[in-house]
Amino acid sequence: MALNKEHDLHKRRFGRNMGVGLLLGSFVVLVLALTMVKVTSNGFQFPQEQGVQD
Amino acid sequence: MSDASINASTPREDEASFGDYFSLLKPRVMSLVVFTAFVGLLAAPVGVHPVIGFCAVLFIAIGGGASGALNMWWDADIDRVMKRTKSRPIPAGKVEAGEALSLGLALSGLSVIMLALATNVLAGAFLAFTIFFYVVVYTMWLKRATPQNIVIGGAAGAFPPVIGWIAATGTMSVEPWLMFALTFMWTPPHFWALALFMRSDYDDAGVPMLTVTHGRRSTRVHILVYTILLAVLAVGTAFSGIGGPIYLAVALVMNALFLLGAWKIFRRDEDNSEADNFKAERGFFKLSLLYLFLHFGAILVEASLKPYGLGGW
Numbered sequence: 001m002a003l004n005k006e007h008d009l010h011k012r013r014f015g016r017n018m019g020v021g022l023l024l025g026s027f028v029v030l031v032l033a034l035t036m037v038k039v040t041s042n043g044f045q046f047p048q049e050q051g052v053q054d
Numbered sequence: 055m056s057d058a059s060i061n062a063s064t065p066r067e068d069e070a071s072f073g074d075y076f077s078l079l080k081p082r083v084m085s086l087v088v089f090t091a092f093v094g095l096l097a098a099p100v101g102v103h104p105v106i107g108f109c110a111v112l113f114i115a116i117g118g119g120a121s122g123a124l125n126m127w128w129d130a131d132i133d134r135v136m137k138r139t140k141s142r143p144i145p146a147g148k149v150e151a152g153e154a155l156s157l158g159l160a161l162s163g164l165s166v167i168m169l170a171l172a173t174n175v176l177a178g179a180f181l182a183f184t185i186f187f188y189v190v191v192y193t194m195w196l197k198r199a200t201p202q203n204i205v206i207g208g209a210a211g212a213f214p215p216v217i218g219w220i221a222a223t224g225t226m227s228v229e230p231w232l233m234f235a236l237t238f239m240w241t242p243p244h245f246w247a248l249a250l251f252m253r254s255d256y257d258d259a260g261v262p263m264l265t266v267t268h269g270r271r272s273t274r275v276h277i278l279v280y281t282i283l284l285a286v287l288a289v290g291t292a293f294s295g296i297g298g299p300i301y302l303a304v305a306l307v308m309n310a311l312f313l314l315g316a317w318k319i320f321r322r323d324e325d326n327s328e329a330d331n332f333k334a335e336r337g338f339f340k341l342s343l344l345y346l347f348l349h350f351g352a353i354l355v356e357a358s359l360k361p362y363g364l365g366g367w
Contacts, residue, residue, distance in 0.1 A: 012071045019072035030109065034172055037105045 070153075074143040078126055078154050079119030079161075086346075087118035087214045090237065093350045094218025094230055097296050097357040102222045109172040110221040114214055117165035117181045121188040121210070123158035127151050128193050132259040138252055158189075173221035180220055184213040198260070201267040208241030209234075215350075229296045236291060236349060239284040243277045243316065244342040250274070250319070251332035251339070274320050277338075281316035285309040288349060298359075298366040301352040308345050315341055 038044060091114040095107055102110070126133065126144055130151050133139040143149040162185050170178025192207035200206075212234045219230035249256055249265045250273060256263040264273045288309050292302035315338040322334060359365030 009069055012069055016070075016072045016075075019076075030112075033105050034109055037103050041103070 068148060070143060070148045074148045075153075075157065078123040078143055078149060078157060079116075080122030080125075081119075083122055083211070084115050084119050086211070088115045089347070090233070090350055091115070091214035091218035093354045093357075094215030094233055095222050096218075097215075097229065097233070097353050098219045098222035099295075100223050106172055107222075110169060110177070110218065113165045113169040113172065114181060114217050114221070116161050117169070117185055118214065120158045120161035120165060121185045123154045123161065124185075124189040125193045127154040127158060128189070129197075130154075132198075132261060135259045136252075136255040138255055169217075169221065174224045176224060176226075177217055177221040180213065180217045184210055184217065187213070198262065201262045201264045203262065204245045204264075205242050208238050208245075211241060212237035227295075229294060232287075232291045232294055232296065233350070233353065235287055236284075237346065239280060239287055240342065240346050243280045243284065243312075244339065244346075246273050246277050246280075247319065247335050247339040247342065250327070250335045270324060274322070278316045278320040281312055285313055293367070295366070296353050296356065298356040300359075300365070301349075301356050304348050304352040308348055311341060312338075312345055 088111055092111050095102060095110055126142055129139075130144040133142050134145040139145065144151050144154055162182075166178050166182045166185070169181050188207070188210035192203065192210055196203045196206055215233035215237070216226075216230040219233075220226065246264055249263045250270060253265070257266055264276060268276075288305045289302070291297050292305050315334065318334045319338055327333075327335060356365040
């Protein structure tokens with residue numbers, strides 16, 4: 001199958017890569033936003049430090 | 055280099071687009087999941103941070119979509135036979151069945167873990183159970199084994215408002231189960247009406263729909279009986295914690311129309327139906343979509359008015 005620059009296959013691959021890229025970017029932003037909300041909420045507590053046993 | 059590796063690296067002219075992968079997630083079913091989960095979340099008697107609420111609905115929707123992809127992977131053989139489903143990405147040859155399996159499994163894991171982290175473990179566990187129920191219990195087991203497939207399988211589609219409620223509260227109570235029951239009882243008449251006018255599809259695929267195993271007359275009787283039970287449940291829900299005067303008004307009007315539609319279907323025989331190309335059955339199917347949307351919409355309105363001292367009884 002001969003592929004030239006204008007082939008529809010390139011458009012579809014570009015669309016697919018762009019879609020996956022945008023989804024991954026959105027996921028990162030979402031996890032960041034979720035973390036900020038969780039950390040700044042009133043109920044948030046840092047895990048207690050493990051004491052060294054004598 | 056072997057022939058196999060040459061073939062594997064040769065680009066296919068009909069390679070899937072992003073939209074083909076997205077359609078594996080059954081976007082129309084996902085929209086119902088998003089809406090009912092959103093109502094479940096907002097009807098809960100506790101406030102949820104908007105970001106957490108958004109994440110909850112999003113991951114419930116992704117879990118629903120993952121179930122859809124796994125359903126398409128398993129049902130690719132019958133999807134090829136049915137008119138309604140043969141343009142789906144796998145039967146159309148755009149996406150490999152294995153790709154749908156991988157996508158479904160990956161999104162199932164992601165959605166369950168992220169929902170548990172964003173809200174609580176119980177919500178994540180319920181989402182995992184819902185995916186299991188839809189894929190294993192309904193798709194792999196019941197769908198091809200019993201004419202009650204739609205009845206029991208309908209439970210999978212009824213879980214999202216329960217998960218939404220649990221995501222908000224972290225606990226269980228009666229109200230989300232009323233929303234569950236509403237969708238659960240609505241599913242059989244909705245699908246049996248579809249089976250009446252998509253007559254050859256399920257026969258050709260060998261899926262034991264009620265129309266195939268018990269006949270079309272029996273299906274019409276079943277639609278009427280389920281619609282009567284649904285009407286009692288839907289109107290009764292008006293007097294629960296999620297109901298109120300607005301919901302009651304909507305329920306009375308919609309259930310009167312729904313009962314009328316079911317009665318018309320019950321009274322008709324095959325000659326009447328074929329003469330007008332299943333007008334009553336098609337009308338009932340369309341009405342069923344509006345029916346569910348308006349019931350959940352009314353629950354949402356009642357919940358939204360409560361902070362202002364309105365809504366509810």
